[in-house]
Amino acid sequence: MSIPTITLNNGIEMPQLGFGVFQVPDDETTTAVAEALRVGYRSIDTAAIYGNETGVGRAIAESGIARDDLFITSKVWNTDQGYDSTLRAYDDTLAKLGLEQLDLYLIHWPAPALDLYVDTWRALERILADGRVRAIGVSNFEPAHLERLIAMSTVVPAVNQVELHPAMQNRAVIAANSAHGIATEAWSPLAQGAVLQDPAVLAVAQHHGVSPAQVVLRWHLQQGRIVIPKSVTASRIAENHDVLGFDLSAEELTALDGLERDGRTGPHPDEFNG
Numbered sequence: 001m002s003i004p005t006i007t008l009n010n011g012i013e014m015p016q017l018g019f020g021v022f023q024v025p026d027d028e029t030t031t032a033v034a035e036a037l038r039v040g041y042r043s044i045d046t047a048a049i050y051g052n053e054t055g056v057g058r059a060i061a062e063s064g065i066a067r068d069d070l071f072i073t074s075k076v077w078n079t080d081q082g083y084d085s086t087l088r089a090y091d092d093t094l095a096k097l098g099l100e101q102l103d104l105y106l107i108h109w110p111a112p113a114l115d116l117y118v119d120t121w122r123a124l125e126r127i128l129a130d131g132r133v134r135a136i137g138v139s140n141f142e143p144a145h146l147e148r149l150i151a152m153s154t155v156v157p158a159v160n161q162v163e164l165h166p167a168m169q170n171r172a173v174i175a176a177n178s179a180h181g182i183a184t185e186a187w188s189p190l191a192q193g194a195v196l197q198d199p200a201v202l203a204v205a206q207h208h209g210v211s212p213a214q215v216v217l218r219w220h221l222q223q224g225r226i227v228i229p230k231s232v233t234a235s236r237i238a239e240n241h242d243v244l245g246f247d248l249s250a251e252e253l254t255a256l257d258g259l260e261r262d263g264r265t266g267p268h269p270d271e272f273n274g
Contacts, residue, residue: 001244003042006226008158009181012135014104015071016221017241018043020187020228021052029055030062032232037063039241045161045228046097047075047108048089049274053096061098072099075108075139076124078274081116086123090132101131106161107138110145113273117145118152125155137161139187140269143176150180159183164225165191166201166216166256167263185226190216192265200255208246217243219256 005013019036021029021044029052033044037059046056053074060070074097080089090105105124110117117138124136137159138149150156160177164170164186177184195201196212205212213229217240220227229240248256266272 003040003244004221006183006224008135008183009156010135010158012103012158014135014159014183014226015041015043016226017041017217017243018045018071018073018226018228019237020045020230021056022047022050022187022230024050024052024055024230024232026052026055028232030058032237033059034063035234035237036241037065039238041241042069043071043073043228045073047077047106048080048093049075049077049108053093057097057099067099071103072097073104073106074102075106076120077108078111078114081107081111081114081120083119083123086120087126090123090127094132101133103134104159105133105136106159107141109140109272109274110138110142110269111273112145112270118149121149121153121155125153128155135159137182140272141173142269143172145269146176146180146182156180157182159185159226161185161187161226161228163188163264163266164220165189165263166195166198166219166259167191167261168265169257169260171260183226184224185228186220187228188265189220189227189229191263194263194265195259198259200259204248204252204255207252208248210243210246211239213240214243215248216256218246218248219253222248222253
């Protein structure tokens with residue numbers, strides 16, 4: 001089955017299921033991304049701070065897959081925020097990836113103590129206007145950050161990538177994204193495995209004859225979110241991609257919705273400045 005897409009607020013189609021490479025060393029990234037592409041992923045999510053953009057680029061170049069069939073995302077890190085430094089960071093990212101254009105470029109964190117995300121966003125607007133990126137967005141932005149950014153800019157973010165999983169559903173952020181037509185993308189969609197032994201997840205997995213990870217990814221997809229699971233294990237890369245052949249019932253979706261417990265695994269965006 002082909003991966004479904006989400007139409008972003010500028011009309012760009014983004015695959016709803018992608019492959020993340022957070023914490024994957026550069027020398028392992030090429031192999032992992034190559035396997036993901038072989039399995040059928042066409043959306044790859046990286047970031048400057050991950051230190052593996054070169055490995056992603058190598059896998060893309062060696063894949064033989066047409067560039068138009070891929071959707072590549074990267075992010076500007078906090079120490080590169082600011083108008084001029086963001087423009088330089090984008091050039092560096094393109095060089096490492098070996099690409100002339102990204103499909104999506106994100107501000108990685110609002111880093112409120114730096115107070116540079118509005119200037120950084122203006123640089124992203126410039127890159128977009130120059131046709132050097134197809135869509136721009138943010139990551140880890142809380143509602144207040146979104147409201148300020150939108151009030152002081154001309155382009156509404158296409159995507160807000162945030163921590164989101166059954167144990168921490170970030171409902172206020174989802175509501176703010178929806179109100180502004182911003183697509184919600186979930187990082188750590190499996191809570192780094194923390195929800196996979198929950199009895200509710202295990203019961204649904206047993207009912208459908210699938211893995212707990214497949215259940216959680218299906219829960220995300222059926223609620224319209226973009227997900228980017230990560231793995232370096234070939235069997236899990238394939239398993240995480242094989243989530244389109246079953247549907248969760250309304251009751252099963254509700255059961256997973258009930259697992260909210262403010263189980264954040266990463267830092268809070270109001271406090272993290274990197």
